[in-house]
Amino acid sequence: GENVEQHPSTLSVQEGDSAVIKCTYSDSASNYFPWYKQELGKGPQLIIDIRSNVGEKKDQRIAVTLNKTAKHFSLHITETQPEDSAVYFCAASTSNNDMRFGAGTRLTVKP
């Protein structure tokens, strides 16, 4: 089955700096790559996703890049703010019932 690795496990940045989180996947058939943000005591919330027919997607301060050849994808957050502090999860999926999640990255944005 699919295996998703996520790095780093913790990331601390200064407010205004950029943050980058990277994930690798093993199954070349994976075609959907969402990123979720989980705040303390809450469920994961989708922040951005990308499909395998696209190399990059951007939504305001958030962008995701996908390299299918190398089987890795990354989340980029620019101009970080304290409210960006949370745990971020990547996932890779070949179908609705086969979504595999990374272990998460705890992002801390220091004011």
Next chain:
Amino acid sequence: NAGVTQTPKFRILKIGQSMTLQCTQDMNHNYMYWYRQDPGMGLKLIYYSVGAGITDKGEVPNGYNVSRSTTEDFPLRLELAAPSQTSVYFCASSYSITTLATDTQYFGPGTRLTVL
């Protein structure tokens, strides 16, 4: 829309007790899922359903049961609770027009379960 709601928020069980975690969605989604989240790890799929009356096992189904009698509700049952089932449980739902698709999943707030 309330989205995906879960009850209870917290629960402590003794070994061997049973309980049902409730999940309801009001988005008319056909797919529903149950995940567990252990500390420092990603979510793992326990069971899923593609529609009322249809359920199937995920990656970690042992010790759990589910039913899907309506589109809205997808309860998760623990029959004989064990300490290994201490975890945070998330219900999710999505809308898909084909079993080949992969669609956005919307998550509930979770149930934190402790088995002592």
